[in-house]
Amino acid sequence: MLIQVNDxxxxxxxxxxxxxxxDALELTPLGYALAINGMVLPKSEWPHTRLSPGxxxxxxxxxAGG
Incomplete structure (x- = not known):
């Protein structure tokens, strides 16, 4: 299936x-946040959230900084 990630x-x-x-982007999830279709998804939900085409x-x- 095709999805969009950062355009x-x-x-x-x-x-x-x-x-x-x-895995596909060869990134470690540590230090990242994610939104699906405009909605921020808590990291605790990542392994339980299935993606859909599109x-x-x-x-x-x-x-972090100051």
Missing amino acids: RQIELPLGSDVTAVF DDLAVFQVI
Whole structure:
């Protein structure tokens, strides 16, 4: 299935969960936040949230500073 991640199309197996996005992008999920179709998704829900074809994800790196 095709999904959008930060304005880039990627292909994942049908039924993939959110953690598969990080595998596909070769990123460690530590330090990232994520929104699906404009809604922020708590990290605790990532392994339980199945993606659907056409989903639009925004992946944000969390940066602390002052």
